[in-house]
Amino acid sequence: MILSSSIGKKLGMALTGLLLFGFLLAHLSGNFLLLKGDGGATFNAYSEFLVGHPLLIPVEFILLGIFLLHIVLAISVARDNRRARPVGYRVSASVGGRSVSSRTMIYSGLTTLIFVAVHLKTFKYADHAGDSLYGLVVTTFTSELYVGGYAVAMVLLGFHLWHAFQSAFQTLGLHARPRLRGLSIGLCILIAGGFAMIPLAIYLGK
Amino acid sequence: MSAGSQAEAAVSTERRASGMTFTLEIWRQRNADDPGRMVAYEATRVSPDMSFLEMLDLLNEELMRKGEEPFAFDSDCREGICGMCGLVINGVAHGPGTGTTTCQLYMRLFKNGSRIRVEPWRARAFPVVRDLVVDRSAFDRIIQAGGYTSVNTGSAPDANATLISQARAEEAMDSAACIGCGACVASCKNASAMLFVAAKVKHLGVLPQGQPERRQRGVTMLETMQEEGFGNCTNEYECEAVCPKEISTSNIAFLNREYIRNLVSLSSLRPLVTSE
C-alpha cells in the first residue's frame, strides 16, 4: 500500500539509499586497512573476524533486502515516470536544478548493480583457497583492466551519490538543498574517491 | 539619461517603427489522434511591447487574411492570474523570464530575427486537444479529491473569529498563489504534478479552516495524481524555476512531511493540530 504510493516509493528509496550510504562508509573504512602497509595482516584479521561472526549472515540478508528494495522501487519509479510523458518535446531546456547526476540516476544505479555483481564474484565468492583475501585483492589489482574498470565504476557511483544524498533529505521532508550541497559533494568525493584510490595505490605500489 | 539607456531607447524606437521579425515554429495537431508536426511561420512587424500572445494573435490574423487556418492556443485573463496560457517556448515552460506567465511575456525579451519554437504542455495527463491547447481537467479532478475545506454556509464569519498570525497567513498565501497553470508538470522531466499538489496541500494545511480534512487531503490528492498518470517527483527542482508564482519546492518537502506524519501518527482519531 505505502510502497505503491508516489511518496511512499520515494520514502522507501530515500531510507534504503541512506542505509546504503552507511554501508558504503563502513565498507570503505574496512578497505582502508588494505593500505596499512603490514603485508595485509590487519586486513586479513579484520576479514576473518567478519567471516567468523555469527551475525554476518543475518546482516548480509538485511543488506541484500535493502539493496533489492532500493532497486525495485527505483525501477518502478523510473517506469512510471517514463510513461508519464509518452510524447516528448522537440526542444527542451533546463532552467532549474537538473544536473548530469540527477538525469542519469537510473543508469548510474544500474551500472552500480552490474559492478556489485562483478565485485562479489571477484572477491566474495571467489575461490581463493591457499591465498588470503589480501593476497587475492593484491593479485586482482595488478590488472590495468580491473583497476581502470573499478575507477570508472566508482566515478559513476559518485554521480549517483551526488544527487542521491540531497534528494533523500528532500524526500524525507527536509528542504535543505543549499545547505547540503557542500556535504553532498564532499561525501561523494570521499566515498567514490576513497574506493577508487585503494586499487590505484595497490597497483602503483606493486 | 545615461549613454547606454539612450542607445537602448534609440534601438527600441527603431524597432517600434519597423517592427521585429521572428521565425516561429508552432506545433500543429488537428486532434488527439493526429500525430502532429512543427510548422514554420514568419512573424513580421512585431512590436517589442507586444506580449507573446499578442504576437500570436497578429500571426493568426495574418494567416486568416491569407485564407489559412489559424492555430489554436488558450488564454483568458491575459494578466497572469488565470493560468490558461501555458506554452513551452524554446523548451521552457512560459518561456524566458522568471515568475511570469506566457501572457505576461514581452517580445522585447527575444532577439530580433531569432527562431522561436512553441509547443504545448507535454504530459500523458494533459492530452493535446488541438495545436497548442491541452486538456488540464486532470488538475480539477485532483482538486476535487481533496483541495477543499468544509465550511458551514450562512452569513460570513467575523473577520476576527479565527485568529491567524501574520507569519502563518503569509505562508499560506505564498502557497495559495498557485494558479494551476501546469507549468510545473510541463517542465518536470517526469511530468509530475507534485508542486501543484504540494502548494494546495500546504495552503490549506497550515490554516485552521483546513484542519478537518487535513489527514486525508495529501493522500487522496496524491492518489488522484497517480491515477491521472502524472509521474513521481525526483527532486530535480525544474518546476520551481518555471513557476509563474515562484512556488518553492519547500512546499513539496511539506507535503512529504504530511505524508510521513500520517504514516507515523498512531491513532487516526487524533486530530492534527497546527503548532504555530
Ligand code: HEM
Ligand atoms: C544498484 C542499483 C541502484 C539503482 C538501480 C539505483 C537507482 C536509483 C534511482 C533511479 C534513484 C532515483 C533518483 C531520483 O530520485 O532522482 C535513486 C535514488 C537514490 N539512490 Fe540509488 N540506485 C542504486 C544503488 C544505490 C546505492 C548503492 C546507493 C547508496 C549509496 C543509492 C542511494 C540512493 C539514494 C540515497 C537515493 C535518493 C532517494 C530519494 O531521492 O529520495 N543507490 N537510486
Ligand code: SF4
Ligand atoms: S505550482 Fe506554479 S507552475 Fe505549478 S500549477 Fe501552480 S502556478 Fe503553475
Ligand code: FES
Ligand atoms: S491568460 Fe490568464 S494567466 Fe495568462
